[in-house]
Amino acid sequence: xxxxxxxxxxxxxxxxxTRGERVIFSGVDLDIPAGGxxxxxxxxxxxxxxxxxxxxxxxxxxxxxxxxxxINVHQLGTAGLYALRKRMGMLFQSGAxxxxxxxxxxxxxxxxxxxxxxxxxxxxxVLLKLQAVGLRGAREMMPSELSGGMARRVAxxxxxxxxxxxxxxxEPFAGQDPISMGVLVSLIRRLxxxxxxxxxxxxxxxxxxxxxxxxxxxxSDGRVVEGGAPSALxxxxxxxxxxxxxxxxxGPVPFHYPARDYxxxxxxxxx
Amino acid sequence: xxxxxxxxxxxxxxxRLEIHLSGRWEVGYAAELEIALAQLSPPxxxxxxxxxxxxxxxxxxxxxxxxxxxxxxxSPRRSVTLSGARAEHEQLIARVSGLYQPCEIQPPAxxxxxxxxxxxxxxxxxxxDTAASFTAFIGLTTVTLLRSLLHPxxxxxxxxxxxxxxxxxxxxxxxxLISFLIGIVMVYQSAFxxxxxxxxxFVIDLLAFSVLRxxxxxxxxxxxxxxxxxxxxxxxxxxxxxxxxxAMRALGMDPVEILxxxxxxxxxxxxxxxxxxxxxxxxxxxxxxxxxxxxxxPDLFLQRLRSAVDLPTFWIGIVKAPFFAxxxxxxxxxxxxxxxxSAESVGQRTTRAVVESIFLVIVADALFSVVFTILGL
Numbered sequence: 001x002x003x004x005x006x007x008x009x010x011x012x013x014x015x016x017x018t019r020g021e022r023v024i025f026s027g028v029d030l031d032i033p034a035g036g037x038x039x040x041x042x043x044x045x046x047x048x049x050x051x052x053x054x055x056x057x058x059x060x061x062x063x064x065x066x067x068x069x070x071i072n073v074h075q076l077g078t079a080g081l082y083a084l085r086k087r088m089g090m091l092f093q094s095g096a097x098x099x100x101x102x103x104x105x106x107x108x109x110x111x112x113x114x115x116x117x118x119x120x121x122x123x124x125x126v127l128l129k130l131q132a133v134g135l136r137g138a139r140e141m142m143p144s145e146l147s148g149g150m151a152r153r154v155a156x157x158x159x160x161x162x163x164x165x166x167x168x169x170x171e172p173f174a175g176q177d178p179i180s181m182g183v184l185v186s187l188i189r190r191l192x193x194x195x196x197x198x199x200x201x202x203x204x205x206x207x208x209x210x211x212x213x214x215x216x217x218x219x220s221d222g223r224v225v226e227g228g229a230p231s232a233l234x235x236x237x238x239x240x241x242x243x244x245x246x247x248x249x250x251g252p253v254p255f256h257y258p259a260r261d262y263x264x265x266x267x268x269x270x271x
Numbered sequence: 272x273x274x275x276x277x278x279x280x281x282x283x284x285x286x287r288l289e290i291h292l293s294g295r296w297e298v299g300y301a302a303e304l305e306i307a308l309a310q311l312s313p314p315x316x317x318x319x320x321x322x323x324x325x326x327x328x329x330x331x332x333x334x335x336x337x338x339x340x341x342x343x344x345x346s347p348r349r350s351v352t353l354s355g356a357r358a359e360h361e362q363l364i365a366r367v368s369g370l371y372q373p374c375e376i377q378p379p380a381x382x383x384x385x386x387x388x389x390x391x392x393x394x395x396x397x398x399x400d401t402a403a404s405f406t407a408f409i410g411l412t413t414v415t416l417l418r419s420l421l422h423p424x425x426x427x428x429x430x431x432x433x434x435x436x437x438x439x440x441x442x443x444x445x446x447x448l449i450s451f452l453i454g455i456v457m458v459y460q461s462a463f464x465x466x467x468x469x470x471x472x473f474v475i476d477l478l479a480f481s482v483l484r485x486x487x488x489x490x491x492x493x494x495x496x497x498x499x500x501x502x503x504x505x506x507x508x509x510x511x512x513x514x515x516x517x518a519m520r521a522l523g524m525d526p527v528e529i530l531x532x533x534x535x536x537x538x539x540x541x542x543x544x545x546x547x548x549x550x551x552x553x554x555x556x557x558x559x560x561x562x563x564x565x566x567x568x569p570d571l572f573l574q575r576l577r578s579a580v581d582l583p584t585f586w587i588g589i590v591k592a593p594f595f596a597x598x599x600x601x602x603x604x605x606x607x608x609x610x611x612x613s614a615e616s617v618g619q620r621t622t623r624a625v626v627e628s629i630f631l632v633i634v635a636d637a638l639f640s641v642v643f644t645i646l647g648l
Contacts, residue, residue: 096515096518097518
């Protein structure tokens, strides 16, 4: 266990990324250890989802490198990239289930695409994954009939259908009631430990992140503000960390979004 | 019930003017109150007293109007006094007057003509960008198609047949009906003109040539662009919105291979067949109309048809169909993949898909005409 703990699965170095005029990342360094749950926390709009897309190779950085298991993601060709993505499961915020397929077919989809397994084997594998997320009974339902929490669990079953090495969760707790939040929290931890996964959870729900993560990175204004174990962050003296972890309205992150002179704005003067 | 709208009354009392404000000074009455305020024009050196005791309700807009009105009346030779306001009204007026800063609003800088030219230039650059990225999309699709042809297992025959049903079989009724009616209209219109020269029999030549060469394929393409091009854009667009496309990529699957290729291939197979149906139905409609209005019996119609057109005429129409199908499907899929942000974008992209694909079909048709003329067909 100690040996796998010390191994770094994802290594991000000096990451720069801009979208149009907006600077999203300016010099991000991250190490994500294999076999653990790493949470990336930050206010809305800091590009946490963008970070996952960069790791998945759906976006290319302006500068800097992202290595997954020693492979530089952005030097891969299309074939290599698709091969790598099979090793990364990704859970999208909305679930992103294929709306015209049943729950069963959604989970079976990656298996049918990437393997030539006979139907009985696919059947068995899909039921196994659905059982793991507790939705074996919902296999004939359509995505439109599912609640938000159920849709996310089905999407999770689909993300782990090919037994990836790692799963990336994009805001898994956003907009969930306390019960399904608790279900997802325990599910992420359980799957991580049972399947020997590496999990990356992007979120802004502080208590949930502290509950499941082995390691937390705080991201804001395009940089990593602080990183460490949840207990270390809880004890941090930094004003920014305090504001975020305790949810204070004003602090290093100002209440007012940067604006022009109030008077000029009211009068509609072009400046 | 009394009228509660905001009112202004001005009374001359001795050597000063008293303005009584009453009723509800609220945003709903602001327009009329502003006009009434502007019409106040007391003599230059008469002091003014504004009496606020009659005010029922006052909101921010009302307070701002009162403040601005009183400032407009104030001059070195005329004093303006506000009096009788209730405490909460006084507080609001004081609050608003603190923010009041008169200014002259500058017109936007730059010449209107220059701005027009600049906008024209921006739009032209956008069009060029779109053309470049559409060309890149055609290239990507072609490469994906070639790769799939090397591994036929990756061509999705299930999806292709589903789309063939949706774009082909389900379009049969509307395509047939429209072509049938066009056949009738063609004969009806040309019969009237040609009868004047005693040349009724050439109605058949005219009908056969225009339908087989141009109208059949063009009308069918336009109907299919409206039906299926828009459907492609909307289907792919809403999948894009629901992150389904991202999910596919994340699962190591290629959306072009899964979503775009089956749609293009099925439409390229189906459109020539639809054009054939349209040709038959238009000739049928024409034949019936010839019989009814010109007394040309069906056997004579067929005989004339056979001598009027030859097989190449028929093929010229059919040959164009797969190209038009490719353009319609590519445009629909391209616009669908361009969807981003909100549901509104799906609507915009769907409209663009239809307009652009009809435009491209007509441009391509013109190119075909030139090529066929050069080839002497």
